[in-house]
Amino acid sequence: MVTLTAADVTAAAVRTAGRVRRTPVLQVGPALWLKLEQLQHTGTFKARGAFNRQLAAQEQGELDPRRGVVAASGGNAGLAHAHAAAELGVPATVFVPETAPAVKVGRLRALGADVRSVGSEYARAYEAAVEFARERGAVFCHAYDQVEVAAGAGTLALELVEDLPALDTVVVAVGGGGLFAGVAAALEGRARVVAVEPEGAPTLHAALAAGAPVDVPVGGVAADSLGARRIGDLGFDLARRTGPVSLLVDEDAVRAARQDLWSRFRVVAEHGAATAWAGLQAYEPRPGERVAVVVCGANTDPSDLR
Missing domain, CATH: 3.40.50.1100 (Rossmann fold)
Structure with a gap:
């Protein structure tokens, strides 16, 4: 079985140096940061x-x-x-x-x-x-389930731990699992990963319950970016290896999180990216826990943001 390791992510960081943007972090609380990956080329971490x-x-x-x-x-x-x-x-x-x-x-x-x-x-x-x-x-x-693709996504986690050496937890949205796999591999043994999914596309949550990747019905407001029908093999393998916190959030929470990111921080996020921020409504950090939330994309129509 093909696996993904921290070494793959490190190699990706070297290979892509000068090709991708090093995106900034924004502190939004005493121990809370946003990784502004929506500023990446083409508006998402996918680059x-x-x-x-x-x-x-x-x-x-x-x-x-x-x-x-x-x-x-x-x-x-x-x-x-x-x-x-x-x-x-x-x-x-x-x-x-x-x-x-x-x-x-x-x-x-x-x-x-x-x-x-x-x-x-x-x-x-x-x-x-x-x-x-x-x-x-x-x-x-591949869109997500390929070692080089997932390893490239994981390079944002290397930037995070360089900027925030004492980081405890990274919160990411999950669709097909490429971003999750890359981040989990990069942080294996170093930090916790919280994997957040909308209830309308629970690929990782369903796979963990079933013990293997399974097809799930896909729908909802975040389906345009988190609309994979099943978690990729790399994402599932990393979930079994690293034991992430797996959370589901509802449609209303995703919509509210997207509006909240704009209202409070003037950060434009697509619904898939806002899913990670919505996860903070269900995840309660320990006292002093240092948490970074990845805002993974901004390809959205901003006309309904108030």
Whole structure:
């Protein structure tokens, strides 16, 4: 079984140096900080994994400058891989469901990606991307369940412990589990991870209850970014190894958390990112516990923020 280690995350930090932004931390309480990862390229943490995946493939001689990379995603992962490919000067093909919002398709094309609409669900777009990689020789880039992708995401945790050496706990939102896996691997034996999911997409929570990854129904306000139908193998493996605190939050809590981040700190967050902040309503830190919450993305319509 493929595993993810702290060494993979350290290697990713070296590989992506100068390619990704070192995002700031904002202290919002006596022992509480926000990791402002929504300021990353393309507006989410996904750029870290995209660069690490593509640069690693380049190092290994797998990245043909004519064939480039391929991904399946109408959202944040697709944008990140398209951005990284443009920076590296290689073509990117992104398969999206026919239902993908026109604004996201437009952003992908603006980044130079060849966008191909296939099927009504993400699963069909994913199958088409895998087939394209096999037939054309393009490097396949997973949205979350790939060692290089998850290790790249974990580099934000290395920044956190450099900025906050006495950090006890990091709170992250979970969708497919790439961010969680990277952060948990980076912090294994060093800090606790609190994994927060919306009730409408409880991939990790359901897997822990079942003892294995299982499909779950997906819906709700955060489904555009936390809409994986099951936790990835890497995320589940790290959960078994590290024993995170697993929390579920409801729709109202996610909406309120998004508004709270804006009202109190003027931080724009998509609903998936606000899910982590909502987790603080269910997680009670110990006295003096130093906690950082990852605001992982800002790709949202801010017009309803007051």
